[in-house]
Amino acid sequence: MNTSIESVEGVRQQPYEGPLLDVRDLHVEFKTRDGVARAVNGVNYSVSAGETLAVLGESGSGKSVTAQAIMGILDMPPARIPQGEILYRGENMLTMSKEERRRIRGQKIAMIFQDALSSLNPVLSVGYQLGEMFRAHEGASRQEAKAKAVELMDRVRIPAAQERVNDFPHQFSGGMRQRIMIAMALALEPDLIIADEPTTALDVTVQAQVMDLLAELQAEYHMGLILITHDLGVVADVADKIAVMYAGRIVETAPVHELYANPAHPYTRGLLDSIPRLDQKGQELYAIKGLPPNLMRIPPGCAFNPRCPRAQDICRQEVPQLFDVTRDDGVPAPGRGSACFFWKETLHDE
Ligand SMILES: Nc1ncnc2c1ncn2[C@@H]1O[C@H](COP(=O)(O)OP(=O)(O)OP(=O)(O)O)[C@@H](O)[C@H]1O
Ligand code: SF4
Ligand SMILES: [Mg+2]
Structure with a gap:
């Protein structure tokens, strides 16, 4: 993508290609x-x-x-x-x-x-507070600001915006x-x-x-x-995509549907298993055991290890980096990463 934007002073900025x-x-x-x-x-x-x-x-x-x-x-x-x-x-x-x-x-x-x-x-009325944005940043008059406030309220589909602007x-x-x-x-x-x-x-x-x-x-x-x-x-x-956080780190990233269908981190799997599903009515809901760590004493190794059903010795000794998740044919899955030594096994869990 190649965008060029007006800066606040109206000076054109350099085209910038890359994430915002x-x-x-x-x-x-x-x-x-x-x-x-x-x-x-x-x-x-x-x-x-x-x-x-x-x-x-x-x-x-x-x-x-x-x-x-x-x-x-x-x-x-x-x-x-x-x-x-x-x-x-x-x-x-x-x-x-x-x-x-x-x-x-x-x-x-x-x-x-x-x-x-x-x-x-x-x-302060909502109209005043919305209008204030235009007065402060764009030097709009009171009347202009109010008109813009009504327009915005319409945009976010507040019924009868004109009548409610002073509420x-x-x-x-x-x-x-x-x-x-x-x-x-x-x-x-x-x-x-x-x-x-x-x-x-x-x-x-x-x-x-x-x-x-x-x-x-x-x-x-x-x-x-x-x-x-x-x-x-x-x-x-x-x-479009999800980043799963645990103890201040991203432990899994994935396009949303792939994460849903096939999580590659035991924590994500636990989160998904603890969502109530209509097709499993009556079944007991899974809960991830234990509590999030005390941030003053994050466990050594993988921070999730005390709660992880899959934890091995290596998990208590080394911090897993965000590994690229690859498909079965070894090709990296775009946008997918997992901070788990056993992401492959997790991916293939039923
Ligand atoms: N002002 C503060 N002083 C000390 N610790 C803080 C302060 N603000 C946040 N923290 C610490 O940072 C941790 C992360 O807080 P944060 O608000 O980012 O959590 P969160 O993921 O947004 O949780 P929630 O879902 O409850 O909003 C908290 O558990 C808290 O211990
Ligand atoms: S690295 Fe080990 S403890 Fe951490 S999520 Fe993976 S299996 Fe569990
Ligand atoms: Mg929060």
């Missing part, structure tokens, strides 16, 4: 009273324009901390980034000036959080509030949206509607989208 976002060997740690919590331990992932990456993992696996590092919204200290690069269109955001960083945040990369109610200001956040349902958050993220037409559990707080049917809307807008604007979730069921239909 490329996270390389990212490490994040937190200094706490009890010691250093290693929340992110060498994350690698990338997203291109028009592509949706789902980041999947249990609570505490480092999904949000990685996103916060990308957005530059970590409190440092206690957080520290001892290693790694976060490339936006090939440029390392970690070495940019605060000013450059601020310009990318919100305008080029926007974020949607789980809890709309705490992200929106309760005493306050609490006057909207949870699903509608999340649509407002999506509208906020879209306002400045970013290249990339990071949505951190955007539907977790919603009812199942509303979850699907919001997810569909997000996917539709992503395709329409040809944006990159990172969907953070602990629920594979929610993202399976909209994601």
